[in-house]
Every structure is written in C-alpha cells, then in structure tokens.
Amino acid sequence: MPLSSSRLRTILTPDRLGWVGVCAFVLGASLISNWLQSPLAEQRQFPFLWIAAPLWAGGWLLTRDKVEAWLGRFNLDGTGAWLTTRAERLRRLTALPFCAVAVLELGLIGWALWRLGDAPRLAVSAAIVLALLVFMIVFIWRTWRVRLELRIDAAGVFAPAWRRAYGWDEIAFAVQPNGGRDLRLVLTPEAAEKHGCAALLTTPLGPTGLQANEALAALRTTRPDLPIRPWTSNGVVLPIRGATDVPDTVEVTTYG
Secondary structure, eight states, X not given: OXXXXXXXXXXXXXXXXXXXXXXXXXXXXXXXXXXXXXXXXXXXXXXXXXXXXXXXXXXXXTTSHHHHHHXXXXXXXXXXXXXOOHHHHHHHGGGHHHHHHHHHHHHHHHHHHHHHTOHHHHHHHHHHXXXXXXXXXXXXXXXXXXXXXXXXXXXXXXXXXXXXXXXXXXXXXXXXXXXXXXXXXXXXXXXXXXXXXXXXXXXXXXXXXXXXXXXXXXXXXHOTTOOEEOEETTEXXXXXXXXXXXXXSOOOOOOO
C-alpha cells in the first residue's frame, strides 16, 4: 500500500531529516576533501567524529525539563498558540558547528593549495567556503525565527506537520499518551477520505514545550467533550460503554 503524504510527513520528522542531512553533509565533505587534497603531500582529516558526541550531548540536554524551564518552557503568542521555544531553537542550531569546522578545514586546505599553485582546486575550495558561509547565515536566521508549532482554539487544531488545521467535527478522538512526547489525533473516516490522508495525525510536542498530558488537557479545555482513547498496534480501540473495562475517555488535568 503506497504511503500517503501525511504518513510520510509523520515518518520523516524534522529530527530524522536533520540527522539524514548531517550524515549526507559529512559524506559529501569527506569526498570533496579527498579530491581537493589529492595533490597535497600531507592530507588533513575533518574532525567530525570528535565534535559529534558533544553536540549530541548538548542537544540531549536541551530536551531536559530543568534546562527547558531555565530557558523558558513555553513561548505563547497573543492568542495562546504555542510558538517555537528557545530550547528547541538552540537544539536545532547544534548542527551549525559541523559547517564551522568545514569552513575552517577548507580554509586551511585552500591555503595549502595556494602555496602549491593549484588554481582550479583553490577556486573550488574558495567557492565552497563562500557557499557554506552564506548557508550558515541563512540557517541561523531561519532557525532562530519563531514559528507557530501548535494552535488549539474554537475552530480546531493546527500543527505544521499536518500543513492544515482540522476542525473539531473532523476529529474523532485524541489518543491516550503512551510515554512519548507527541500529540496524536484520529480523524473521522469522512475527514480522512476528504483530505486524502491517514486517519492518525501525529505532531511532536518538543518544539512547544508541552508534555503529552498537558496537550490533551489543552484540548479538553477548549473541547471538554473530546474523547481520549487508547491506540493499539492492531488498530483503534473503540470501547463501548459498559462492554469493556476500558473507559470511553481518560480524565486529564485541566491545563492552564
């Protein structure tokens, strides 16, 4: 069965795409470095592995509750929507040192090529350094900008991963948390067919600063009658009142 665009966006989360991009960048940098340094007697090795572990540790620390609280856990706009938190923006910037190291190493390689008099490779090295500097400036500007990460209001629910808002009449129920930090909603069959997407909608909550139970509480604050039901690997559990010992809804603490 072919994957829908909605399902692909659920699988290819920004974090996963980010790691794919980092791996592709390291591979490309290594190949280009080998070509640029082929005429040099002594070749330099890019120290990507030496900085990967500290950067991963820094990104992990920025997801801890105490660090998030210190940096400011929520970033709300005037309407009460959740914008990108400071901790999330800093975490996304942890990939930047890879580019900085590449610029430094290419600069040193370029100096060696200048002394050797290899004009073609020197020109390529200079062009790559210039491109990386431009990329770093654009990357910092785009990453540090706040964006809307989650909106819950009387009209419905919006998340960037879904690329649209869904009205309350299109949402069948919210999925009971299972330990992950994400918000999962299930559309009605009619809504899923209408929009041509999977019935299960998932969006990460890390960029909002919310935990799963807090997001559900925010949903219930706006829509008190919204059912909250479990999701199993075999499909959706739709309990019938009195037929099972699974409650129709799960009580959550009111948010805010």
